[in-house]
Amino acid sequence: MSSEWPLWEVFIRGQHGLNHRHVGSLHAPDAEMAICNARDVYTRRNEGVSIWVVKSNEITASAPSEKGPLFEPSNSKIYRHPTFFDIPAEVGHM
Amino acid sequence: MYAQMVKAEGAKSREEMSEQERVFQDRIDRGEKIEPKEWMPEGYRKTLIRQIGQHAHSEIVGQLPEGNWITRAPTLERKAILLAKVQDEAGHGLYLYSAAETLGVSRDELLALLHNGKMKYSSIFNYPTLNWADIGTVGWLVDGAAIMNQVQLQKTSYGPYSRAMIRICKEESFHQRQGYDILLKMCLQGTHEQKEMAQDALNRFWYPSLMMFGPSDKDSVHSAQSMQWKIKINTNDELRQKFVDQTVPQAEYLGLTIPDPNLKWNEAKGGYDFSEPDWNEFFDVINGNGPCNVERMEARVTAWEDGAWFREGLMAHAKKQDARRAAARVAAE
Ligand SMILES: [Fe+2]
Ligand SMILES: [Fe+2]
Numbered sequence A: 001m002s003s004e005w006p007l008w009e010v011f012i013r014g015q016h017g018l019n020h021r022h023v024g025s026l027h028a029p030d031a032e033m034a035i036c037n038a039r040d041v042y043t044r045r046n047e048g049v050s051i052w053v054v055k056s057n058e059i060t061a062s063a064p065s066e067k068g069p070l071f072e073p074s075n076s077k078i079y080r081h082p083t084f085f086d087i088p089a090e091v092g093h094m
Numbered sequence B: 001m002y003a004q005m006v007k008a009e010g011a012k013s014r015e016e017m018s019e020q021e022r023v024f025q026d027r028i029d030r031g032e033k034i035e036p037k038e039w040m041p042e043g044y045r046k047t048l049i050r051q052i053g054q055h056a057h058s059e060i061v062g063q064l065p066e067g068n069w070i071t072r073a074p075t076l077e078r079k080a081i082l083l084a085k086v087q088d089e090a091g092h093g094l095y096l097y098s099a100a101e102t103l104g105v106s107r108d109e110l111l112a113l114l115h116n117g118k119m120k121y122s123s124i125f126n127y128p129t130l131n132w133a134d135i136g137t138v139g140w141l142v143d144g145a146a147i148m149n150q151v152q153l154q155k156t157s158y159g160p161y162s163r164a165m166i167r168i169c170k171e172e173s174f175h176q177r178q179g180y181d182i183l184l185k186m187c188l189q190g191t192h193e194q195k196e197m198a199q200d201a202l203n204r205f206w207y208p209s210l211m212m213f214g215p216s217d218k219d220s221v222h223s224a225q226s227m228q229w230k231i232k233i234n235t236n237d238e239l240r241q242k243f244v245d246q247t248v249p250q251a252e253y254l255g256l257t258i259p260d261p262n263l264k265w266n267e268a269k270g271g272y273d274f275s276e277p278d279w280n281e282f283f284d285v286i287n288g289n290g291p292c293n294v295e296r297m298e299a300r301v302t303a304w305e306d307g308a309w310f311r312e313g314l315m316a317h318a319k320k321q322d323a324r325r326a327a328a329r330v331a332a333e
């Protein structure tokens, strides 16, 4: 028998108006059952108010080897952070 | 401990490492987490699969001795609590199987390895739970020992394993407390007979609980590489010592006696001296000859086989639904 249920990634929105966050994965035959199982596996202590599930093999991920080209360019752009600019104290809060 | 006998290779010195292995080791030394798709030595991957797999199997098989008492809990409240505890253990197993699967092994493969005896689970679950005092003692000692091990593993180098541990640790202290609470009631408010039951349970579970941390460091040849890779953070003996130091005052509060004539506070080391468990018994149980090994495996294999029609049925239904949706899309276009 090779009827292993497919793998799903589970995303949960916590109580406080946050984004859905990846919490883990599980096996289920279809999306409906994946939601049911996610309820039992990942929200036994009120961890969420909403669940997303998506089939793991439908997620496209960046490759670890692309880390440099993808993320290094922003290292040098420190002017994107407000602390780059010195604002005189007299000006007040800005 | 939940993974007591994980075979791994000896540690490599920097000179023996390839360039890639050195970069990998540096990342671990810096405290970086290793994530699923990143390069890792084959030995790291294999050892982790064995360790996380054993840990997952232990959570799942560990449901059996406690599940045994769900229908016989003394009150409805105790029953609901035990049910929730055992359900948590199922969850722990699932988090861990998922973590192992990120290393390229499938759930079905892992279960097959458990069912055919090629993968182990913790020796502790091969002991029977004879009465309600045993349920209290299991929560107190077995979950207590599990926590001792799992707390340090939150810092393990493999990202998915570490995250599973963090999640598990959040849920675990309820397990130990509900067990200790059972014993508090039996020992401080119960009858003489109930206190005797608690003492008898402690007598039977003490040494098997000490065995949960695995063989003594001097006989545990596989620790060095695992510690270098931060798959293991503390040694077996360090954890065992911590466990004893933590547990002795808890036993005293209950008015119970640890069944060890050599147990004595050692001022110099700031911990208790204590007797080692019988390691021959440990190896015997690990090798399949404990009181409940056969029963546990039978229960697991039966559950797996009896559930096959259901798993296959749901999969067939899902495929049919998919096909129907696809056909409807074509018709609409
Ligand atoms: Fe456990
Ligand atoms: Fe657990």
Ligand SMILES: [Fe+2]
Binding pocket: B089, B143, B146, B172, B175
């Ligand atoms: Fe537990």
